[in-house]
Amino acid sequence: MSKLAADPNIADPDGFYARLLEAHRGLSEDESHALNARLVLILANHIGDEAVLDEALALARRLAEPG
């Protein structure tokens, strides 16, 4: 059974999306990549549950595959 929340889980998704972009404002591309890497690490630690993390990794990876 899936443990990863794929259904909406953020009360104000538009607001979060805007704040995500805001966090990147004024950064160079390299700085933005670095921010994203830090964000992944921070959120992954917060989640902690390895089954959830593995599902998230698999979902993200699947969309990198052709087709």
Add this chain to the structure above:
Amino acid sequence: MRYEYKEFPYETPPALRGAPEPRRPVAIVGAGPVGLALAIDLALRGVPSVVLDDNNVVSVGSRAICWSKRTLEIFDRLGVGERMVEKGVTWKVGRTYHGEREVWSFDLLPEEGHKMPAFINLQQYYVEEYLVDRCRDFPELIELRFKNRVVALEQGAESAALTVETPDGTYRLEADWVVACDGARSPVRAMLGLEFEGVLFEERFLIADIEMKADFPAERRFWFEPTFHSGQSALMHKQPDDIWRIDLQLGWDADPEQENRPERIIPRIRKVVGDRPFELDWSSIYTFQCRRLERFVHGRAIFAGDSAHIVSPFGARGGNGGVQDVDNLGWKLAAAIQGRAGPGLLPSYSDERVQAADENILNSSRSTNFMTPKTPVERLFRDQVLRLASEAPFARRMVNSGRLSTPCVHDGSALNGPDDPALPAVSRPGAPAPDAPAPWGWLLDRLGRGFALLALGEAAPPPAPEGVETLRIPQPSDEMRARWLGEAPGAICLIRPDQHVAARWTACDGAQLARALDRAMGRAPRQEDEA
């Protein structure tokens, strides 16, 4: 004070002076720490061996320097542990820096109540010297043959024949078992044409020993992006005799021959140590590899140490892994030679030590990946872990400058008998017996000759089968209670001759004990599931 290398005497082998050269139970190829430790272990179990080495001096250069608690416990069982601890630099704290800032530190032995420290640093040449001295205590059982180079091996059904080159010519030596402790480039492995699979990491390191008076702490200090070195990382370790080990990451493009010249090394070291006077004692340029044989027993040839598996040095898993191979092999080989081993016993050496090698390779590969990122995105994540480490504790735990050697717990081993989950996990079947204060001093001082039956607290042990020594401790120390009993009032634990736990119960009868002993001797079918 520099080490004085003394030459070990060469003697003309019997076969080359017209005397008989009888078949031996065991021929050990290689007189490094692994081969010498095996000869001593076998001698303590009454098995004679001949040790063949192509050289006649101890290790040139400090090479393996970090000896872990478990390895020291093994050396102690072999009778050389206390001498090593006395000479070595005891340490347990590691500090990792990013630039000048400390990002993570670890204490490898935060609890009291163990005879041996977390780690000592002691140059491999001292370890070999002390082991050679100990071998000399068994003149009837250990024959050390220096300048004896094995050049060929022929396998028979029940023995193997070695062709050995000496200054006096070539002779033939037969042995029931040949144990190849002949290092990472193992000639014996090549003679058998065995695959040594794994990966090479594309990175070069300078490793240097310098003699220097300095008051740096007896800690492992590791720097990512050090301010004093243009490369990616640096490591500094204290050794006895005012010798310091310095490792500097140079990059894959570094030219190994150019970089190993003193005029290149000395300015690099100067930047690390500042104005302190120092002398260069030994240096080497190396790359990392992680490889292992598919299995460690091939007919009458057995592999132990670097001949069987190699890892990167960050984590001290090479020398320690090799000595732990010996610990596992000695009693099994002795039992096979003395006709006491079940059919599964020697195969279990390969199974258990392959499991350990895989654990070492996994840890070593992960450390290496962190230290030498291969792609821009690997580098990105590595750098951001280091950035976060100064702010967020979770990231400190991800900083990986080497996960230091810990012994393998042989979970799932075919030799393991029943467990009682009410007892603490640290002493479960497959685990090395955790030390603790005992009525006679330290628990481990009385474990490791043969099998032992440990009866703790209120547990009443059944009569011990022949060859099993019962050790009763009705009133265990607090440490022993925590590591062996937990909340249980008593426990009965069957301990193997390598001090690993074979089986344990809160109560058991003679039949259960006999079954567990059979299993631990490799007499049970490997797939059987014991109720």
